[in-house]
Amino acid sequence: MACEMENDQTEEMDIEVLSSMWPEDVGTQADNQFNVEKPAGDSDTLKEVDIAEKRTMADLKRLPELMNTTDQGSSQLTNLVKQWEYMQDHAVKLLREELKILTKQREEAEAKELKIIEEHNFESQEPENVPVLDDTSHLFRRFKHKKRDALVGSKRVEIDEEFDTVQYWKQKAFSLEKMLEASTERERRLIEKLNESLKTMESHSAPVEELTQNLKRAEGFLHFILQNAPIVMGHQDKDLRYLFIYNKFPTLREQDILGKTDVEIFHGGGVKESEDFKREVLEKGKASKREITFETELFGSKTFLIYVEPVYNKAREKIGINYMGMEVTDQVRKREKMAKLREDNAVRKAMESELNKTIHITEETMRAKQMLATMSHEIRSPSSGVVGMAEILSTTKLDKEQRQLLNVMISSGDLVLQLINDILDLSKVESGVMRLEATKFRPREVVKHVLQTAAASLKKDLTLEGNITDEVPIEVVGDVLRIRQILTNLISNAIKFTHEGKVGIKLKVISVPSFASGMELNADAEEQNGLTETETSVWIRCDVYDTGIGIPGKALPCLFKKYMQASADHARKYGGTGLGLAICKQLVELMGGQLTVTSQVNAGSTFTFILPYKVATSDDHSDDQDFSDMVDHHQPEPDDTTEGYFQFKPLLGSIYSNGGPVIGNNSFLPHKVMLTSPLKRINGFVSDTSNNTAQSETTQVENNGYIDETRLETCSGPCPSKETESCSSSQASSEGGALEMESELTVSSRREEEETETTKPKILLVEDNKINIMVAKSMMKQLGYTFDIANNGVEAMTAIKGTSYDLVLMDVCMPVLDGLKATRLIRSYEESGNWDAAIEAGVDIKISENEQACVHSTNRLPIIAMTANTLAESSEECYANGMDSFISKPVTLQKLKECLRRYLH
């Protein structure tokens, strides 16, 4: 803190330095503090290092004083002394060991000598004083031993001569002299050695010198380690004035620091804190660490880890503190960054788990929806089986009660099917599978048909009205089926909740609504509705209003939610699935529009939807002129296309009488006639027509309903080629007056037959599959048409060349020449008037002169594809190849009828 290191070498270091501080108990063990007892090699390396001492700054006078007065200082000195003593001890030990060896040698030599003497004595048989007493002799012998031991020089003398002769004594004297000499020599050598030892002892250096050297080495080592370390060390006295500082901030001079306190030296954040910390340590007398961030003018913002310990003198009185600071700015920064990262991480993890949960829920929902759709689909097949069976049953002979029961059964089945279709529709819209088809249609007709249909099944005293303003175009382009579905839904909803008054539809053109303005037309919707930018578009607002019970305001928000009805009471009272409005809303939005509702309790509700449409160019005729034969005959309307107002009143009887044939609207399944009283009228009508037509086609066999086995056999035999069966209808005649059981399908076909008999249209069926031909033929027969058959595209072209047809039903997938190609060639013929394109394409067409000259009607020949793929893509392909419409396979009576109605009239 007080100082700043010159080089921040920690910049690049990644190690966490904080924990590598010395353990607490270090310092009491003097041996560990500085390992001064280094081998020579080590001290050499230290010597080689040039230690720059310039940065050290110490109050040299005070330092020794400090050393002498404090515990730490004296223990340091004691340590050094101890070491020196230990070394001396070591030297003494070595000397002693040497002495011991020498002594041992000498003892060995003496022992040898003694042995020799003993031997000698024994040999010489020197007379011994015979002891008088055992004890004394013993003593004597012991003494002798002792004497011998003591006598160093006395050695056994080997004498060859006879004992006690002159020679003997001479020799003995001589040898003794020699031994004496050797002994003297030894003595001299020992003295020499002793002197030598003494000398080496003397040559050993004085302890002070040694201590100085050690101190110097320690100091050098410290410098070596500390010179570049980011560490500041200092000692401060009781008043926290600096007495010693190491590694001070380079611009500060010695006199700027020594004798001053932190507060006097620095200014800025953290200084006061560190001062207080030091004081606290001093007061408590306990060493501690703290991290302090300084904000000074001198060195900016830096964080130091500060270690402060109190210093005591020998009397255990506090005399100041030792202080050590380490710069840890980077570490702190890193640590903070780390903490932040961890925090971020935690937050992110939490978010992730949240998202996962959401995804999981969404997936579950999707799965549930999928399951619902699958289940609905699975339920649909068997329930259509049930309904179908019930319908078949209804064609059999039943009494009145049975018929009523059956009617209930069929209508319930219809309801189930309707519900399932709703669910499937909804899941189709939601999953984006549903695609919209752009077709031309007349809004007035659509409104009228919807109202007509509703009126047909109306059981209440309500007025249904339609009001279309003049500026609404006669023809527009949009997905008529869906729009009709929406209208039907809304109307039936309105009727359901209205008990008196009126229900109506109002159409008018509006300017571009606010939700769509700015983008002119929603691009998606545009595409889906088949609109392109260049074509003029129009926004039409459609209000479906009623004078019913109304919807309370609080129920409005959840009105368009699935399975929701305004209240549980209503649900019980009025029934229904609660899916209708949800589907309507989704459909409207899918088409780029908006569905809203306003309502007043007990006064009525108005559902409004706004949709964009493309304006159809008026020159080609509408392809939505179906149902035109169903125009109410009781209310003659001169011009259907421009009529702006319709009204349907429940004239009960009269409505029902023509309500029967109102079928074909996709929102009603074909078995709608279930009211018993008006049915009779229909039946009366029906039986008339059937009598007429049956006579024209079949030979009635009045065999009184009897049927025998042989007849059955002839009938069941394969006789497919006979188009008009000659065999009689056993059932019709056998049932006699039970014609009222005729299914409604046949009712309408009869009517049609009647109508179309005058101008029988020519139809060509192009189909290669025998079964399909057969089925189609039977259907056509029921509808009252006949047709020619071509087995492939080439045959079809040959046929078209020869005859002028009103309609062609063309299978797409055929051998030789498929339907698409054939259509293309036919269209090119229509345009150019010759078959060149076909001939170019390698189609072999026999052209005779008169045929070439034959003038065909220049009208475009309606060609309807029959395709196995119901997907929108393949229908686009059909249109692209010049086909006018398509029927998806398998062909049903319903589809065929609708198609024929549209193109033949």
Place this chain on the structure above:
Amino acid sequence: MLGLGVDRLQADINRLLTSLFHQGVLDEQFLQLQQLQDETSPTFVYDVINIYFDESEKLLRSLRLLLMDREFSDYKKIGLHLNQLVGSSSSIGARRVRNVCVAFRSASELNNRPGCLRGLEVVEHEYHYLKNMMHELFQLEQQRLLAAGVRYPM
């Protein structure tokens, strides 16, 4: 044979049909077929189904021959045959046969011979099942007609 079993027979027929619908052997198209049958062609369903079986038998035989040929590679022809089969099956409402045919056809489009062989087997199996069921149905129908035909002089 005394005309007393009409109701029972009709119930049996209905039950059989319902179970066929339920199993997915037949679909709504079969109802269409039945609706087409009227007094002018009282055996229409029977006739159509018979022709269907005749035609299909031929097609299946041809398919088997094609596939059994070791060096065959005419997947296109197989595709054509299958188109026929799919078309007529869907026309009479033989849903399961149609579905397995579609699978077979996609195998043939991929020139997948083992797939084709398997497909053929499945198609044949479904076809025979359908044939048996139809046979049963027609027998019941015949009996019902016979029973319904019984009249007692008043």
